[in-house]
Amino acid sequence: MTAITFSDISALRSACLTPSHADMAVIERITARDATLTKPPGSLGRLEELTRWLGGWQRRPTPTLERVQCVVFAGNHGIVARGVSAWPPEVTTLMVRNFHNGGAAINQLSACAGASLSIVEMENLQPTADFTQAPAMDEATFLHCVNTGAAAVDPKSDLLCVGEMGIGNTTVAAALAAGLFGGTGREWAGPGAGSDDASMVRKIDVINDGLNTHRAVLDDPLAVAQCLGGHEMAAMLGAVIAARSLNIPVMLDGYVSTAAVAPLYALHAEGLAHCRIGHNSAEPGHARLTAKLGQKALLDFGLRLGEGSGAALVVPLLRAAIACHNGMHTFTDAGIGN
Ligand SMILES: Cc1cc2ncn([C@H]3O[C@H](COP(=O)(O)O)[C@@H](O)[C@H]3O)c2cc1C
Numbered sequence: 001m002t003a004i005t006f007s008d009i010s011a012l013r014s015a016c017l018t019p020s021h022a023d024m025a026v027i028e029r030i031t032a033r034d035a036t037l038t039k040p041p042g043s044l045g046r047l048e049e050l051t052r053w054l055g056g057w058q059r060r061p062t063p064t065l066e067r068v069q070c071v072v073f074a075g076n077h078g079i080v081a082r083g084v085s086a087w088p089p090e091v092t093t094l095m096v097r098n099f100h101n102g103g104a105a106i107n108q109l110s111a112c113a114g115a116s117l118s119i120v121e122m123e124n125l126q127p128t129a130d131f132t133q134a135p136a137m138d139e140a141t142f143l144h145c146v147n148t149g150a151a152a153v154d155p156k157s158d159l160l161c162v163g164e165m166g167i168g169n170t171t172v173a174a175a176l177a178a179g180l181f182g183g184t185g186r187e188w189a190g191p192g193a194g195s196d197d198a199s200m201v202r203k204i205d206v207i208n209d210g211l212n213t214h215r216a217v218l219d220d221p222l223a224v225a226q227c228l229g230g231h232e233m234a235a236m237l238g239a240v241i242a243a244r245s246l247n248i249p250v251m252l253d254g255y256v257s258t259a260a261v262a263p264l265y266a267l268h269a270e271g272l273a274h275c276r277i278g279h280n281s282a283e284p285g286h287a288r289l290t291a292k293l294g295q296k297a298l299l300d301f302g303l304r305l306g307e308g309s310g311a312a313l314v315v316p317l318l319r320a321a322i323a324c325h326n327g328m329h330t331f332t333d334a335g336i337g338n
């Protein structure tokens, strides 16, 4: 659908290092109109900020959400063989079938959001390499996954919601966060889809082993994404870069989607300016990661699912934000003086 393709890692790196920006003139127009609306200035709180963000990236003083796309990328992980998840990798495949049959949480939440839902199976759900032993992906596979993610973005979208399915990927998220921002497995790992105490110990060890194996490349965020990441994580990264070039704002979900795109922030402080984080996951590393990115999640509902659930969930709030901005009358219209 989109022509955004990176021919090699250096093309990808240069796109990461030169992010586009929101349209400041549009943001000024939105701010100016907001000041005329029949409410005390600032009284719609974060709804006002979200309207400026949407309009600034859409380059529209009257932001719209007619075409919202949710994309779920699915992948499997070599480290699952080490007992880091309470679930076997076959569940990834079974959940992909469930997505196609309309039976998962994201099917219901994307429908409530008035969004389309795309499901992308990465690398035929073949697992990555065990990152404690080798890079999770070779460079060509990593680049291919980034490009697959970029190609999944509908260039006509008004908003992109990204999500994932991949048994074991909360371990991968924690490894990415630790690789990018420092700290150990203990500080970044959480129970994911229900790991018990014994599994948590293995998870922490696997993350620490992965950090140790790849310590020579931890200063390069793209190498971190290649060595410690996953197929669906690389695809989310590619989708989010493509969205930025297409001026499409992005709603992230929880820990896994935030960690997948965190390399963009590590490469450039403005790298995730077109993204917001839908909710604060119950996965404990998420709040810490959100703070590292200088963001504040929209909701805190105790979700710990993934699939893009927390991104789709907040779309109705965004609709509320733009309905107020676009539909409210001004003090002049209403004949209210001050
Ligand atoms: C039935 C089921 C549906 C899911 N939907 C999302 N996840 C979430 O849980 C997985 C990560 O947790 P961990 O790292 O502990 O394996 C990912 O697939 C994520 O999307 C699910 C997990 C399960 C079991």
Ligand SMILES: O=C(O)c1cccnc1
Residues within 6 Å of the ligand: 170, 192, 193, 253, 254, 255, 256, 257, 281, 282, 283, 286, 303, 304, 305, 306, 307
């Ligand atoms: O926050 C997430 O992304 C998450 C949490 C638990 C399981 N899977 C994903």
